[in-house]
Amino acid sequence: MYVISACLCGVNCKYNGKNNFDESCAKLFRQGKAILVCPEQLGGLCTPRTPTELQNLSSNILNGKGNAITSDGINVTNQFIKGAYETLKIAKDIGATKAILKENSPSCGVNNVYDGTFQGNKIEGMGITAYLLEKEGIEVFSEEDLEPNRDKLIYLDEYSKLKKHKRKILKLKNENEEEFGTLNLTDNLGEFSDLPEKVQDNVKKLMISLAEDLMGFTDIDEIAEATGLSIEEVMEIKNDNK
Numbered sequence: 750m751y752v753i754s755a756c757l758c759g760v761n762c763k764y765n766g767k768n769n770f771d772e773s774c775a776k777l778f779r780q781g782k783a784i785l786v787c788p789e790q791l792g793g794l795c796t797p798r799t800p801t802e803l804q805n806l807s808s809n810i811l812n813g814k815g816n817a818i819t820s821d822g823i824n825v826t827n828q829f830i831k832g833a834y835e836t837l838k839i840a841k842d843i844g845a846t847k848a849i850l851k852e853n854s855p856s857c858g859v860n861n862v863y864d865g866t867f868q869g870n871k872i873e874g875m876g877i878t879a880y881l882l883e884k885e886g887i888e889v890f891s892e893e894d895l896e897p898n899r900d901k902l903i904y905l906d907e908y909s910k911l912k913k914h915k916r917k918i919l920k921l922k923n924e925n926e927e928e929f930g931t932l933n934l935t936d937n938l939g940e941f942s943d944l945p946e947k948v949q950d951n952v953k954k955l956m957i958s959l960a961e962d963l964m965g966f967t968d969i970d971e972i973a974e975a976t977g978l979s980i981e982e983v984m985e986i987k988n989d990n991k
């Protein structure tokens with residue numbers, strides 16, 4: 750089972766209320782192989798939110814040295830750290846061994862993050878969640894590892910080497926492309942029943958976003974059917990989001 754940044758599967762949880770849809774990630778999700786997380790939402794931040802950059806290495810920030818600061822100077826370090834630990838807890842609860850996280854994000858970046866100046870400069874480094882997951886033994890990849898750009902074709906089911914040092918170039922399998930219509934949210938929700946209530950709430954919130962944003966459902970009963978939630982639950986969660 751994978752943990753995947755929710756924005757990579759089309760959930761509009763990015764700081765600007767948009768997403769970073771990636772077909773390879775969505776495919777893993779459609780196959781029921783992934784659970785979605787948004788560490789910044791798990792840490793208590795809302796969407797949309799003010800962009801944030803790290804003022805130090807994630808390893809230092811997790812040890813109380815350095816902060817995550819928004820572009821208007823608000824210190825959101827605690828929320829970022831909380832989101833990282835909540836994500837770790839979810840990963841452990843579902844027995845995830847791999848995570849696919851959004852490159853460049855201050856939470857999810859795997860190889861690069863922005864340098865803290867809000868000038869658009871990227872530096873080598875990891876987001877706080879990515880760093881914590883890797884430190885705890887979960888292999889972390891970015892969506893860029895999935896990209897079939899040039900000859901670099903990597904498919905994670907066959908890719909279990911430590912990244913950076915041992916990146917391998919694998920031939921992408923000829924896969925039969927599936928239609929979006931096969932996305933089955935209900936199957937995925939079935940995996941969550943043993944999670945703590947608070948974690949389930951967040952996952953349900955993300956699943957509703959996915960039903961709306963990726964599958965295009967607008968009616969409450971359609972969203973309920975797609976997610977496996979009751980109509981009352983969907984209404985309650987959507988009202989809480991307002």
Ligand code: SF4
Binds near residue numbers: 790
């Ligand atoms: S915290 Fe991660 S999952 Fe959430 S929007 Fe940012 S990159 Fe995506």
